[in-house]
Amino acid sequence: MSTELTPEPDFTDLDTYLDEAGADGYLVDADGSSSTQRYLSGFDAPDPFITIYTPEKTALLVSALEYGRAQTESRADSVSRLADYDYRSIVSEYNATTAKARVTAKWLQEHDVKCVVTPERFPLGPADTLREHDLSVSAEADDIVTTIRAQKTETEIEHIRDAQAANEAAMETAAKLINSATVDDEILYYDDEILTSERIKQAIETTLLQHECALDETIVACGSDAADPHNRGHGPIYADEPIVVDIFPRSKQTHYHADMTRTFLRGTPDETLINWFELTQNALTTAIDAIEPGVTGQYIHDIVCDIYENAGISTLRSDPTAETGFIHSTGHGVGLDVHELPRVSPDGGKLKPGHVITVEPGIYDPTVGGLRIENLVVVTDSGVENLTTYPITPLGT
Amino acid sequence: MSTELTPEPDFTDLDTYLDEAGADGYLVDADGSSSTQRYLSGFDAPDPFITIYTPEKTALLVSALEYGRAQTESRADSVSRLADYDYRSIVSEYNATTAKARVTAKWLQEHDVKCVVTPERFPLGPADTLREHDLSVSAEADDIVTTIRAQKTETEIEHIRDAQAANEAAMETAAKLINSATVDDEILYYDDEILTSERIKQAIETTLLQHECALDETIVACGSDAADPHNRGHGPIYADEPIVVDIFPRSKQTHYHADMTRTFLRGTPDETLINWFELTQNALTTAIDAIEPGVTGQYIHDIVCDIYENAGISTLRSDPTAETGFIHSTGHGVGLDVHELPRVSPDGGKLKPGHVITVEPGIYDPTVGGLRIENLVVVTDSGVENLTTYPITPLGT
Numbered sequence: 001m002s003t004e005l006t007p008e009p010d011f012t013d014l015d016t017y018l019d020e021a022g023a024d025g026y027l028v029d030a031d032g033s034s035s036t037q038r039y040l041s042g043f044d045a046p047d048p049f050i051t052i053y054t055p056e057k058t059a060l061l062v063s064a065l066e067y068g069r070a071q072t073e074s075r076a077d078s079v080s081r082l083a084d085y086d087y088r089s090i091v092s093e094y095n096a097t098t099a100k101a102r103v104t105a106k107w108l109q110e111h112d113v114k115c116v117v118t119p120e121r122f123p124l125g126p127a128d129t130l131r132e133h134d135l136s137v138s139a140e141a142d143d144i145v146t147t148i149r150a151q152k153t154e155t156e157i158e159h160i161r162d163a164q165a166a167n168e169a170a171m172e173t174a175a176k177l178i179n180s181a182t183v184d185d186e187i188l189y190y191d192d193e194i195l196t197s198e199r200i201k202q203a204i205e206t207t208l209l210q211h212e213c214a215l216d217e218t219i220v221a222c223g224s225d226a227a228d229p230h231n232r233g234h235g236p237i238y239a240d241e242p243i244v245v246d247i248f249p250r251s252k253q254t255h256y257h258a259d260m261t262r263t264f265l266r267g268t269p270d271e272t273l274i275n276w277f278e279l280t281q282n283a284l285t286t287a288i289d290a291i292e293p294g295v296t297g298q299y300i301h302d303i304v305c306d307i308y309e310n311a312g313i314s315t316l317r318s319d320p321t322a323e324t325g326f327i328h329s330t331g332h333g334v335g336l337d338v339h340e341l342p343r344v345s346p347d348g349g350k351l352k353p354g355h356v357i358t359v360e361p362g363i364y365d366p367t368v369g370g371l372r373i374e375n376l377v378v379v380t381d382s383g384v385e386n387l388t389t390y391p392i393t394p395l396g397t
Numbered sequence: 398m399s400t401e402l403t404p405e406p407d408f409t410d411l412d413t414y415l416d417e418a419g420a421d422g423y424l425v426d427a428d429g430s431s432s433t434q435r436y437l438s439g440f441d442a443p444d445p446f447i448t449i450y451t452p453e454k455t456a457l458l459v460s461a462l463e464y465g466r467a468q469t470e471s472r473a474d475s476v477s478r479l480a481d482y483d484y485r486s487i488v489s490e491y492n493a494t495t496a497k498a499r500v501t502a503k504w505l506q507e508h509d510v511k512c513v514v515t516p517e518r519f520p521l522g523p524a525d526t527l528r529e530h531d532l533s534v535s536a537e538a539d540d541i542v543t544t545i546r547a548q549k550t551e552t553e554i555e556h557i558r559d560a561q562a563a564n565e566a567a568m569e570t571a572a573k574l575i576n577s578a579t580v581d582d583e584i585l586y587y588d589d590e591i592l593t594s595e596r597i598k599q600a601i602e603t604t605l606l607q608h609e610c611a612l613d614e615t616i617v618a619c620g621s622d623a624a625d626p627h628n629r630g631h632g633p634i635y636a637d638e639p640i641v642v643d644i645f646p647r648s649k650q651t652h653y654h655a656d657m658t659r660t661f662l663r664g665t666p667d668e669t670l671i672n673w674f675e676l677t678q679n680a681l682t683t684a685i686d687a688i689e690p691g692v693t694g695q696y697i698h699d700i701v702c703d704i705y706e707n708a709g710i711s712t713l714r715s716d717p718t719a720e721t722g723f724i725h726s727t728g729h730g731v732g733l734d735v736h737e738l739p740r741v742s743p744d745g746g747k748l749k750p751g752h753v754i755t756v757e758p759g760i761y762d763p764t765v766g767g768l769r770i771e772n773l774v775v776v777t778d779s780g781v782e783n784l785t786t787y788p789i790t791p792l793g794t
Contacts, residue, residue: 210599
């Protein structure tokens with residue numbers, strides 16, 4: 001690997017935050033589908049469990065069912081069971097959710113934790129029960145853990161590379177369907193049936209499954225669908241119109257994501273589309289070349305806006321009410337969440353080594369269609385490394 | 398349809414609950430992956446949005462991006478935008494999450510809502526901001542909405558039937574792989590490659606995708622894996638050993654689930670397994686035949702325990718520390734969540750028309766293997782209707 005990143009997350013900023021807030025620890029009550037829970041605990045379980053992070057140690061409180069696995073799989077220094085705290089008899093007096101919170105209070109007191117900070121979306125019911133037991137509980141809205149999560153370790157980047165490899169195989173599946181389709185009366189056919197957005201999405205998702213990745217949604221949007229960046233696409237694929245394919249799979253094993261967009265076109269693109277494609281490819285390359293530690297996400301976004309505006313394309317920067325042109329941000333962080341920090345947008349802060357971000361310029365206009373090209377890159381100690389090897393080929397065949 | 402159920406959910410119990418609690422409404426702040434949010438709002442969006450239910454009306458507060466779709470797709474009587482409440486300028490003063498909660502406070506006041514009940518896992522940050530703005534916010538731990546959700550309407554049961562049709566197609570895919578495999582040295586082969594749990598799961602998930610269903614996990618567990626009801630299964634499939642296949646897909650469109658288990662075996666089952674299979678099939682049939690409105694989930698669970706215990710099989714009822722025998726509950730509700738109310742377990746309450754439940758007796762012992770048979774049924778006005786048409790075939794080929 002050319003990147004030189006830390007093998008383990010660095011929680012120094014969290015320690016400083018807790019110290020300044022006068023808090024003993026950071027408390028999470030969530031199941032493994034919560035990225036912050038997964039990140040802090042190093043553990044995945046289908047039902048909510050409790051993690052307390054303190055500068056000295058990380059401890060977990062889990063059900064008996066998860067106890068053995070939590071001891072071997074999590075990153076916790078200590079694991080406790082609800083049953084260790086007389087859980088069953090408390091349940092019979094209260095209900096299960098209140099009982100769990102009462103046990104959490106006892107367990108925190110045993111760990112000398114009296115004052116905790118939590119994620120903004122920590123559950124209210126348990127929080128109120130903890131407060132009734134003289135614990136100080138306050139939700140933070142400062143992105144403290146998500147900011148740490150944004151800087152990936154070498155291991156995390158390997159997980160993202162693996163998801164991206166699956167993503168590229170899926171993109172190739174889509175490209176093959178589109179490129180080997182026959183065209184009849186402006187409509188694409190494959191195996192004598194109309195090639196639809198739905199068929200391509202199913203082929204993409206099947207390929208991802210074969211690579212142990214999953215996703216609930218994929219964008220395969222043609223024609224006027226492609227002109228709306230939020231449209232998932234539906235119905236027949238037409239010749240001479242751009243087809244936006246945006247795939248953002250999650251590894252079933254590691255839960256890390258990848259993200260990539262390509263725009264295809266069967267037939268002959270009109271002059272405007274050819275210009276837009278070249279402009280967008282130029283915006284992509286120029287923006288990526290400018291990425292290095294210390295520059296801001298805003299600066300990278302401005303580069304893309306400059307290129308578009310100089311070519312007469314409207315952007316949300318030049319016109320906040322624009323409905324055509326470049327009408328979204330340049331990119332976003334990718335990790336355990338498919339959209340996470342840092343921002344590559346008007347309010348994007350400084351980029352740091354280990355930030356994995358998308359760069360995805362695009363132009364949209366219902367009278368012409370839409371196109372977008374998106375690569376996934378990682379900020380390195382000295383600049384940037386492209387995590388995307390899938391080619392960008394000119395429109396039209 | 399033979400069931401005669403209401404076409405719309407009945408919120409009378411929620412109205413009574415709010416009245417008794419002295420609350421004006423039930424407040425939800427969650428994205429569409431929350432089943433309670435989806436149920437009350439009738440809306441799905443990838444980012445959190447706000448729903449207030451009052452006995453008079455249901456209102457939504459959404460981002461500009463979701464505004465048009467919320468007006469046409471949701472069940473709300475009124476839809477507001479964050480932007481209608483000066484959101485942008487509040488964001489510039491605070492951060493996005495605090496700003497959203499401040500707007501929510503204004504919006505609730507405009508709807509004459511001063512006191513709300515929320516789900517137990519309502520987010521703490523917004524709750525505290527609402528409280529600072531003189532709203533009374535309390536989390537309920539009484540399963541009030543999940544209890545209403547347990548009684549399905551005719552439309553909801555149709556959605557579950559659709560998911561079950563996909564489930565049966567997927568089970569057939571698994572059965573064909575197992576039944577057409579060749580056996581060499583006790584190991585199953587398909588297309589000259591070892592037939593593994595992973596290959597069967599991939600085939601199941603591909604079939605589900607073709608039927609517009611998704612799932613993240615499937616159980617295909619053979620031999621000692623099958624003897625642990627929580628084991629997802631891995632590695633080669635062996636002859637003469639039971640193979641537990643448990644599939645619980647979610648419709649990508651409606652988000653309703655189905656759930657079914659079958660146990661297969663290639664070769665010759667030993668005498669114990671044959672007895673266990675007959676016993677389990679008898680427990681399944683007897684339990685389902687006893688289902689009707691008014692009987693309790695506990696009663697159904699006791700029927701299964703009686704049959705097993707009378708045959709000398711240990712259960713958690715006869716021995717709470719049992720590690721072999723029938724070591725889980727008889728079943729659970731199925732709907733927007735794959736595990737929801739009602740319980741068919743030692744603490745299961747009265748069954749009501751519209752309850753969709755699994756009945757899934759099974760026996761587990763690492764020295765023999767494990768087996769389970771699971772059907773999905775709906776409680777009707779007069780009794781029970783089986784939603785499962787997939788056959789139960791004796792072990793061995």
